[in-house]
Amino acid sequence: MAWGIALRRSEERELALMWSARWSLTTRILAVNIFALAMLAGGFFYLDSYRSQLIDARLDEVAVQARLIAEALDAAQPDRQHVLLEQLEQASDLRLRVYDAGGARVLDSWLVGPPTYVLRDPDEEAWQRKAARALDRAIDIVVGADRPERFNEPARDTLSAWPEALAAKKEGIPETRLRRAPDRTPVISAAVAMPDTGMTLLATTNARDIVRIVRAERLRLGIVLAMVITLSVLLSLFLARTIVRPLRRLARAAHRVRLGRAREVQVPRLPSRRDEIGLLARALSDMSLALRQRIDATEAFAADVTHELKNPLASLRSAVETLEKVKDPALQDQLLDVVRDDVHRLDRLITDIADASRLDAELSRARFETIDLGQMIEGLIAQREKRGIDADVRLAFARPHAGTAVVLGDGSRLTRLIENLVDNAISFSPPGGLVKIAATRDGDEVVLRVDDEGPGVAPDVREAIFKRFHSIRPEGEAFGQHSGLGLAIAKAIVEAHNGTIMVEDRDDAPTGARFIIRLPVAER
Template identity: 35%
Template sequence: MASAIDTARAEASEPSEEPTQGAALGRRLTRFGGSRLGGLILVLNLISLLILLGGALALNEWRTGLVQARQESLLGQAELLAKVLSDEDYTRGEPVPELNRDQSAKVLIDRFVPEGQRARIFDRDGVLLVDSFDVSDTIEGQPLPPARPAGSPAPIDKSEARTAETLERANIALGDEILAALGGDPQTTVRRSETGERVVSVSLPIRHVQQVLGVLTLEANDVDQILDAQRRALIPFALVALGVNLLASLLLHLFVARPVMRLSAAADQVRLQRARAISLPDLEDRRDEIGDLARSLESMTDTLSTRMDAIERFAADVSHEIKNPLTSIRSALETLDLVKDQDKRDRLTAVLQQDVRRLDRLITDISNASRLDAELSRDRPRPVDMAALLTDIVGIYETTGKPGEAPVTLEIALDGPARVMGRDGPLGQVFRNLIDNARSFSPSGASVRVSVHRDEEGLLHVVVEDDGPGIPPENLETVFERFYTSRPRGAAFGSNSGLGLSIVRQIVEAHGGVVSAANRLAASGAVAGARFEVALPAVGRRT
């Protein structure tokens, strides 16, 4: 059944192989040097450059301003020439005057008409009288067609039809402009000339007193040339900008995209368990955000590697500690059926009950220790008033204390609030474990003393002292290891798992503090008890 299903799935997946390969090829083609980020950087830079270049080449606003400026210039020139032509020297006829064609032609010769401009004079009927192109030395011509072999048929020249059509449209547009100017209103237009060029045209009526004698038309066809010159001037800058964009894209690819790809590949190596930590020295030496990222990833993977080693050791220690009571229970159960004496059977039963209690306590402490990291990461740190926390904890011991148990006292030597940034639940567990540990070692009639003070550097110190036998000097550091226990003679076997002080150190170090153990010495130099001290950074501490 499973084989049939697998076969069906394989057959169903076969037709999709080619599209998948095509899609993968498309993704590779969109990458720049194998990097999607590098390709995105290149595309965005090129798009921004093309938008800028397209806007600069269009020059719509600048072209509009150029046309307006050209129209104003032509209008000023036309007003001057029209005023000259309206003088009596350039008119004839009484009582109805009209323009003198010969004198008007002299005006166009004598008055300077700049190159690229054309001036034409029309009479009151719209008939052309004078054209500056006709009275000037300028002779327009067209290039000869290319030579063709003798006897070959003449090519069909479609340009004549196009030229005739353009000329007709130009004459219609000019005729409408002349008719409007003969009505007495100046006209400014942008149109196409007979040759298809963009022309800025101004037409003004020529008046003698109030009578319109004709129309003066000034044209300039250099707008397109000016725009083309501006575009050509922009090309070197556009090429430089293109080079800068390509260089910036390449640098971003080399110094940003590729390092990120290397970090991603190194992270995959760690994920696939081919490496224990990310180590890229050339990236870690960089003094920028990529270097910070590489160092952070290396620190994170080192921490994870250390944590995995700790979990492995913890699992080994748990296995060892659990096997001891289980071995004892199995041995007692195997022996119980063979023992017929009731007293011996009762002793074996007591051993079984003691091992069960020990195993239950061990499993409970192991469960608490294994959940500790999750609880610390889940709870957000906040200011905790240590004086209030210790007062509540000591008050519980005073309320629930039983006869024969060591009493707990508290001394607060602070001149103000004592707050640390942390989690009140885990911190409370720290001091409860220390107090429980001190009470378990305290003889009858002794007491446990808790004190809190601030040092000159602003650190808060919480000290827990007892009157017990103390700690062997060689074990002052070992007591914080997991499953270490050294109980005094007569203590109930299995009542302690050896995880209490290990949990204390783990919580304190998670809060940026330090815990240490030492022996109290009497005046005679003998050991008078144990002393545990927790130092935590206070909120707003002095530096």
């Protein structure tokens, strides 16, 4: 018992749900799929890393270009620097500014050529761009992206207005700086010192193409993510529909059965389902049918018990009431005999009824073991002959070879089975008659036969005699000697042992009945 309780608790722990116990099955399916999609949405974090790589690459590129331009300008004649500056601006697409040793701006490519970029005012752009910037801002907040300082053209354009230019002049190495334009696009600058002339070059550009590249990639990822989310939600709902709806129907049907409405509940069998839910539906349907049959059988049994008990009780009541009024001693003795017979009949009925009512429960809990029917029947016949047999009926048993008629079963119940069949055969046998018992092996079955020399059983009642309280007794037998439960108990025992029982006429005698029981052979 303790082992069974521990096993049950272990199974309950294995099947228990921790944090999701209160969630419906549909919610769990959606949650699992959406979690997988959230992992896909992590691609937006990759886009931030991709953008950072593009910006770093552009910073290095501008720094290299600025260094090469500075070397070219440093080597050029002063009167040729304006022309060279314009040419270099067109080739590099950068705004180039040169500051002298005192920090004053002496050259500006925008003064000799067209502007290379335009800083756009966000307030003057269309709503689509505003929406794109709002999305940029939201994603930057989610991924925790760095926020560069804002780019503003200085009111007085001198070297001191550009920290990267001051650092480059001081350190003698190229310096870069990232800023953001009013429309959130990156502005990249690089400063390079020109040691031969003591001047400093500052190159700036609005890397709007980086934003376009990132937005294009984000759009593609967003489209894929939207498609996958839509498909995943639809598949999740389909999965929930194919799982949750039938389970809900089965749960409602089981609930109605629990409320005591087993007769009116039709548990769906879902014949088209070949999966585990279909197996569950058919198992529950079969269980409800079995329960319905059990309830009907219990009610019929209760009604039969009531009917069978009323007859001896009515007879007993009549005899007791009459006994008070009768003064004749001979009549009183007759009435007392009736009372005794009725009391014995009631005792027999109550004993058989109690045995029949607990038979199923006991057999369901019984531990089967190997039983040699030959030895068992031989012992039963010996005990019966010692007690004496009514009407001098003889018993004959053709004992099989040892180990031939071995079955798996409950010894006490198999003993009761054989006793009931033998008692039935004796009661129908004529005085001095012979009851033959045989047990043989037939393939994978053990066949047990009990033959009597009585009148036999009519074909139209051969099924009915195995029903409870159905009693067809031989002529001349006193009323109430049998409860009508012996063969019903025998059939229940046989079926509990996965066997069959039937009755037919004897083929080796002019009269008599033959009861045949088939039980599976015990596997060695």
